[in-house]
Amino acid sequence: QSFKLLKAKTITVGLIPGDGIGKEVIPAGVSVLNHVTKLPQFSDIKFNYIPLEAGWEAFTKYGEALPDSTVKSLQEDCDCALFGAVQSPTTKVEGYSSPIVKLRKEMGLYANIRPVKEVVPNGKFGKVDMCIVRENTEDLYIKKETTYTDSNGKKVADAIKRISETASENIMKIAVEIAAQKATLTGEKQKLTVVHKSNVLSQSDGLFRETCASVYKASPKEQQDKVIYNEQIVDSMVYKMIRDPSEFDFVVAPNLYGDILSDGAAALVGSLGLVPSCNVGKSIFIGEPCHGSAPDIAGQGIANPIATIRSTALMLEFMGYSEMAKVIDDAVDANIVEGAIKTPDLGGKNTLEDVLQDILKRIN
Amino acid sequence: QSFKLLKAKTITVGLIPGDGIGKEVIPAGVSVLNHVTKLPQFSDIKFNYIPLEAGWEAFTKYGEALPDSTVKSLQEDCDCALFGAVQSPTTKVEGYSSPIVKLRKEMGLYANIRPVKEVVPNGKFGKVDMCIVRENTEDLYIKKETTYTDSNGKKVADAIKRISETASENIMKIAVEIAAQKATLTGEKQKLTVVHKSNVLSQSDGLFRETCASVYKASPKEQQDKVIYNEQIVDSMVYKMIRDPSEFDFVVAPNLYGDILSDGAAALVGSLGLVPSCNVGKSIFIGEPCHGSAPDIAGQGIANPIATIRSTALMLEFMGYSEMAKVIDDAVDANIVEGAIKTPDLGGKNTLEDVLQDILKRIN
Ligand SMILES: CC(C)[C@H](C(=O)O)[C@@H](O)C(=O)O
Numbered sequence: 006q007s008f009k010l011l012k013a014k015t016i017t018v019g020l021i022p023g024d025g026i027g028k029e030v031i032p033a034g035v036s037v038l039n040h041v042t043k044l045p046q047f048s049d050i051k052f053n054y055i056p057l058e059a060g061w062e063a064f065t066k067y068g069e070a071l072p073d074s075t076v077k078s079l080q081e082d083c084d085c086a087l088f089g090a091v092q093s094p095t096t097k098v099e100g101y102s103s104p105i106v107k108l109r110k111e112m113g114l115y116a117n118i119r120p121v122k123e124v125v126p127n128g129k130f131g132k133v134d135m136c137i138v139r140e141n142t143e144d145l146y147i148k149k150e151t152t153y154t155d156s157n158g159k160k161v162a163d164a165i166k167r168i169s170e171t172a173s174e175n176i177m178k179i180a181v182e183i184a185a186q187k188a189t190l191t192g193e194k195q196k197l198t199v200v201h202k203s204n205v206l207s208q209s210d211g212l213f214r215e216t217c218a219s220v221y222k223a224s225p226k227e228q229q230d231k232v233i234y235n236e237q238i239v240d241s242m243v244y245k246m247i248r249d250p251s252e253f254d255f256v257v258a259p260n261l262y263g264d265i266l267s268d269g270a271a272a273l274v275g276s277l278g279l280v281p282s283c284n285v286g287k288s289i290f291i292g293e294p295c296h297g298s299a300p301d302i303a304g305q306g307i308a309n310p311i312a313t314i315r316s317t318a319l320m321l322e323f324m325g326y327s328e329m330a331k332v333i334d335d336a337v338d339a340n341i342v343e344g345a346i347k348t349p350d351l352g353g354k355n356t357l358e359d360v361l362q363d364i365l366k367r368i369n
Numbered sequence: 370q371s372f373k374l375l376k377a378k379t380i381t382v383g384l385i386p387g388d389g390i391g392k393e394v395i396p397a398g399v400s401v402l403n404h405v406t407k408l409p410q411f412s413d414i415k416f417n418y419i420p421l422e423a424g425w426e427a428f429t430k431y432g433e434a435l436p437d438s439t440v441k442s443l444q445e446d447c448d449c450a451l452f453g454a455v456q457s458p459t460t461k462v463e464g465y466s467s468p469i470v471k472l473r474k475e476m477g478l479y480a481n482i483r484p485v486k487e488v489v490p491n492g493k494f495g496k497v498d499m500c501i502v503r504e505n506t507e508d509l510y511i512k513k514e515t516t517y518t519d520s521n522g523k524k525v526a527d528a529i530k531r532i533s534e535t536a537s538e539n540i541m542k543i544a545v546e547i548a549a550q551k552a553t554l555t556g557e558k559q560k561l562t563v564v565h566k567s568n569v570l571s572q573s574d575g576l577f578r579e580t581c582a583s584v585y586k587a588s589p590k591e592q593q594d595k596v597i598y599n600e601q602i603v604d605s606m607v608y609k610m611i612r613d614p615s616e617f618d619f620v621v622a623p624n625l626y627g628d629i630l631s632d633g634a635a636a637l638v639g640s641l642g643l644v645p646s647c648n649v650g651k652s653i654f655i656g657e658p659c660h661g662s663a664p665d666i667a668g669q670g671i672a673n674p675i676a677t678i679r680s681t682a683l684m685l686e687f688m689g690y691s692e693m694a695k696v697i698d699d700a701v702d703a704n705i706v707e708g709a710i711k712t713p714d715l716g717g718k719n720t721l722e723d724v725l726q727d728i729l730k731r732i733n
């Protein structure tokens with residue numbers, strides 16, 4: 006399996022801003038893509054965009070949070086996409102279902118890669134440079150739930166947590182692969198930590214853990230030499246990650262633990278507004294900031310565009326455009342190192358547009 | 370419902386040290402109990418002890434990690450108990466099942482109360498003084514799992530996450546009650562945050578969330594006036610707790626989120642070796658340190674006894690012996706404030722015995 010399939014000169018990007026600040030940050034990603042192709046070394050590459058709908062606004066318009074047309078276009082027309090964020094209703098709304106969860110499943114986006122890296126030392130914790138490799142299609146996210154009444158007339162709701170050998174194999178394979186790649190790049194062995202709760206869930210999390218161990222053992226010798234295998238129980242993992250994040254390089258986890266751990270890791274680097282992700286499928290890559298739609302600050306132009314800009318770079322990297330990704334990431338790093346122009350989540354007073362312009366200026 | 374039922378003059382305490390450092394810390398709890406009854410104001414109280422077995426060692430001896438005799442004695446003879454820690458086998462062992470999970474369920478220990486409080490400012494995060502009120506009997510801890518093969522001959526394992534209205538009511542009631550009590554004691558309103566993932570699990574976590582909201586609304590007016598109701602999605606909760614723990618006073622959560630959150634909170638105060646818990650049942654209270662059996666340091670006499678000593682105090686508090694609990698907690702606070710005598714987990718060089726003696730000296 007390779008995630009460096011596409012080297013096309015014209016790349017079609019689906020744009021799914023969604024709701025709230027999603028509508029503000031996705032255009033920042035587009036500005037970066039347009040800007041980077043102005044550099045002479047990338048002048049032979051062109052990005053096309055297809056605007057697509059999903060989210061609460063789409064639900065109110067069409068009665069569907071993820072219209073079929075969006076899925077169809079992603080499948081048929083797009084090489085990759087950028088997904089912003091969607092607003093969830095705070096109480097249960099008939100027929101509404103989170104479009105990102107559905108998208109991940111329907112598009113076979115089996116891995117969600119979430120690198121969390123500090124650019125300047127955080128001054129509180131150990132060094133943070135970890136990558137959470139989150140299974141993206143199953144676990145409690147299959148949303149198989151039933152509600153019934155017990156003998157006292159009280160409600161009981163059961164949800165199924167599903168762990169399959171196949172999905173566990175897929176996620177561990179990509180985890181080993183990217184960990185080995187990073188080891189090659191940096192010349193340093195990478196630790197890969199498998200997160201589970203098999204002391205309680207001996208079958209489901211037990212299967213995850215055993216499968217990860219088998220995949221590691223079956224990996225090519227040159228990968229095994231570069232990747233150190235570790236395991237952590239999820240509660241202990243959260244504890245250790247806060248106490249000393251420098252202990253962790255790559256972390257592979259079932260869906261829900263991956264969700265929780267990536268927010269925890271984001272807290273260590275100072276803001277969710279910095280943390281990117283890439284949803285990886287067999288033939289599509291969807292960049293997505295880890296933050297939500299942030300209704301409290303939506304419309305004010307002060308959302309941090311960095312998570313989206315880094316997601317854009319990450320998407321390009323998975324598509325094989327590593328140099329382009331590096332140019333973008335370096336520009337973001339330079340903005341953060343200087344620390345002069347930043348949005349309020351980082352304690353700054355600047356707008357999204359200020360930060361975007363500063364980063365664009367540095368893309369060269 | 371009241372958790373101040375027992376004021377007996379002779380209190381029978383079951384002692385379940387378990388494995389590893391459990392065997393070292395439980396005797397420290399006993400020393401504290403014996404010492405405190407030497408104070409004139411508590412001289413009419415007497416503690417009796419019944420040694421009980423559970424854990425890996427018990428499993429190797431009897432083929433059962435939680436022998437029936439232990440459960441029977443707790444039910445019939447004990448007013449309360451202290452549970453140390455048990456070692457889980459690292460790979461699946463036929464017939465072995467975590468005794469603490471079983472105990473919580475069989476004894477109807479419906480709530481696990483985990484106060485996490487800093488004594489000296491941590492210098493890294495906001496102030497930490499929160500109490501995690503963890504549902505203790507259901508969720509994925511019912512351990513209903515099945516494994517089958519899919520059409521490709523690959524394994525799939527399903528586990529059931531169960532949320533019931535009854536258990537959710539019980540946990541929210543005690544959460545509101547102890548939050549209101551603390552408000553009365555301190556003269557300050559307490560925030561109570563309900564943790565869930567109902568944006569994905571609309572039925573199960575949705576039921577937890579709705580039930581908590583209903584219980585709050587149905588609480589006596591004077592409790593509602595003292596307790597501020599809040600909600601957080603679990604991933605966001607982990608993020609916010611690390612960013613600023615001072616935002617949280619009481620946190621009520623389904624079993625697994627409570628497990629994860631209490632380890633996260635423990636990391637904020639510097640060591641799991643400081644964090645106590647009390648398992649609360651209708652007529653029994655079991656103190657239990659939040660740490661595990663720590664095989665790496667077992668037998669060296671350097672485990673931190675504070676989590677157990679505080680668990681002992683917490684158990685007494687739930688039994689209605691608040692003054693006795695306070696005397697013990699104050700002694701622990703004094704040890705921590707002075708900071709001279711501490712175990713290696715806190716960066717010290719002292720033994721368990723040194724710390725215990727220092728605390729005993731301060732009980733007066
Ligand atoms: C919005 C929500 C359904 C989603 C998730 O739980 O996966 C989000 O928290 C994320 O991390 O992408």
Ligand SMILES: CC(C)[C@H](C(=O)O)[C@@H](O)C(=O)O
Nearest residue numbers: 204205240467469470628659
């Ligand atoms: C040992 C384990 C089964 C237990 C749990 O998950 O409840 C522990 O982590 C705890 O927090 O008490």
